[in-house]
Amino acid sequence: MHIPDGFLCTQIWTLMWIISIIILAYAIKKTNDRLGEKKVPLMGVLAAFIFAGQMLNVNLVVFGGTSGHILGSVLAAVLLGPYTASIVMACVFIVQALVFQDGGITALGANMFNMGFIGTIGGYYLYSQLSKKIEGRNALLIGAAASAWISVVLASFFCAMEISLSGFSPLGVSVPLMVSVHAFVGLIEAALTFTSLAYIMRVRPDLLKLEKI
């Protein structure tokens, strides 16, 4: 789902860059000076974890714009809070674009938004609502898994829309194609979010109780 350079028209990629920079700048401002010695390593390890997850899963399905990636944005948001997680996701995509050419530089704004911020901010909001509504001990896990699925599907929807609005593929082709593949990929995402969180809950519950920014 990492859009390369050249696949978005100028209006779209500049717009997405502007949106992403605003979100990122706000996140940086919000977290500034509130990250203790402990938080930065946790952010780093989460970034690496998500990065590795995305790398190992490349080519899950390579089919018309849909190399099925695991995103991890909801997982990051549940552990760190929406803004800190946004910074983590931004770092992941920056390194992917710079070092592995996975996603382009002009398209970076769009990629950060689709695969990062939708999950960290939208997904987190959804998660906190859902886990309030559901009863019982597993509320947190189920809420996280559900919003992980939704954030993947939404990400693919946005990605398809952006490419179509740029005029490189008709809506009728890109949207059904990408969304249907990611409805499946999202299930894996949900399962992985669920198991990782369950494990963390068991072995280091203190990590789930960090301050969420």
Next chain:
Amino acid sequence: MEYVIEASGLGYTYPDGSLALRDINLRVRRNESVCLIGPNGSGKTTLLLHLNGILRPARGKLRVVGLDVNEKNLKLIRSNVGVVFQNPDDQLFMPSVYEDVAFGPLNAGIKGKELEDKVAKALDVVGLEGYGVKSSNHLSFGEKKRVSIATVLSMGPDILVLDEPTLGLDPWIRGDFMELIDELQRTHTVVIASHDLALSELSDSVYLMGDGQLSDRLDEPGLSQIRDSLR
């Protein structure tokens, strides 16, 4: 004569180009105990990692329990060969000590009471009764090393491959361990790599490794010469 391990002309080069094994010839008989000694970086670990197919021979031949080490035979070979890694952090991956020790037998289809017994017995042997509920991450180095030995003992393999079994063990438990190994050597084929020369005294055969090569089997005078030079 039945050899359970037969290596001839075995060679291995790591992906970064380090030549770790040159031309290894080694034969181990059933129930023989073998100890490899040699300086850091001489290739002991690399050789041991070949014995259950974690690394595959780049050159030469290797047969374990009469089978060539290849994808097809891997399953069978691994059910016969238990490996304890040198660094215990590499060996433990389950959430609790109990689950780590139970992992092997569980996969072999053992369940219920029998499983519990096996785990309890293995933990008992390494002196860690009651540690089952702890997380393997949250142990001292020596405790981890002991758990990693228990994970292999619980599987009851015929061939035991131990990379520095006494690494990081305190001198109190080390004595018990030497006895345990001595006992295991009576009923198992055991291949050990160790810097602990006292451990090598318990083995039937001792070989000296150096720079990716294996010496001939050391005889008593050769061995005591080495020991004396290091006192």
Next chain:
Amino acid sequence: MEYVIEASGLGYTYPDGSLALRDINLRVRRNESVCLIGPNGSGKTTLLLHLNGILRPARGKLRVVGLDVNEKNLKLIRSNVGVVFQNPDDQLFMPSVYEDVAFGPLNAGIKGKELEDKVAKALDVVGLEGYGVKSSNHLSFGEKKRVSIATVLSMGPDILVLDEPTLGLDPWIRGDFMELIDELQRTHTVVIASHDLALSELSDSVYLMGDGQLSDRLDEPGLSQIRDSLR
């Protein structure tokens, strides 16, 4: 009398509730060499990790080079105290051995020729000349342990804290290492945790740890009694 390390009533409990240190009282004079011995899990590593503020006292007091161990003094304390970790994998994180050994001096602002000399000298001392270009991940256990010692030597701290410095070293290099440590102990304050009883013979004072507690300083008869019981 000047004490560079003063702990009184020190206690520590890990986040999962393991009580690792109970009530530690320890004083170390400048240029004194101290060796801690004790079974696995007795708290040696936990205690050493307090000495440069990696872990913070949960109970009791700790002063290092006359300073309380707290956020404010951390930088100064760490520039005085060099720690070699028990597991070398925790200590090596740069892409090459050279960069790993250069990391400490570089952070202290040392550059150019002087940096090169320091790194070369430290690698030379641990017997790894020419290993600079290798990746730290691609070494044998003993080689890693040697590099991790070099990373601290290159910083030239006044107080050396060594957690099992001879862990995994081959008996050939181990002799050289004992000499090196003996030499370092003449000019540095050294605190060692070790299962290697021969190493404890080199130290001015030996303490026995058990179950999170520290014994009084062992005297000669007490020490030889322990040694004999373990032979």
Next chain:
Amino acid sequence: MEHEFLDKHTRINSFMHRLDSRSKIITLLLLVFIIVLTPIEAIHRFILYFFILLVLFIASRIPPVFALKRFVVLLPFSLLVVLSLPFMGEGGFMLLFNVLVKSSLSLLCMILLISTSSFNDLLAGFEKLKTPRVLIQVVSFMYRYMFVLVDEFYWMKKARDSRAHHMELIDSLRTAGNIIGALFIRSYERGERVYQSMCSRGFTGDIKPIKTSCLTYTDFVYVFFMFIFSSIVSIW
């Protein structure tokens, strides 16, 4: 483990490798934007871009095969556009040509950037270019932990395979879930310890590269030339 895959070609000694990372970051990122903004009809400009990139490539002495392999990342999206061709009528092929040319040229720029500077140099370059500190810090940790993670993963897999012969599907899924969770916790705790050992050796959050590079005449000449070249081509 195969860790060098990132820094594989950054130790070559060439004109491009000797440049300060800042000059490379500025010129090559700029070039990407210019390429993407160039109207597709101006084919001669794309030829000139390709030409200059080719010259820089030769000057960098990177093996061409390595660069070619990176082009797989373009595959999935190009496929999407190809699949859309039947629905797009006349202009379809032009659009395909557009995305292929622009994405390939931009890709070349990025390959050039990443394979002529080591990761630490790049980070130092971005830091000097006033990138927010928290981003630099997280990226530098991420880079370090990545290797820890890959190693941990590799060993856990070996450890599992050594002790598991015939696993049921459910069991193997459960184990996979556990391995992922364990991978996270262990890398985290390992990362904590690595971080502690970094702090023990005087780390305060600044990345200090071994050879402190400074801008030289060559850098100025190179940046000046690249600016002139891009301006001329883009108004031509």
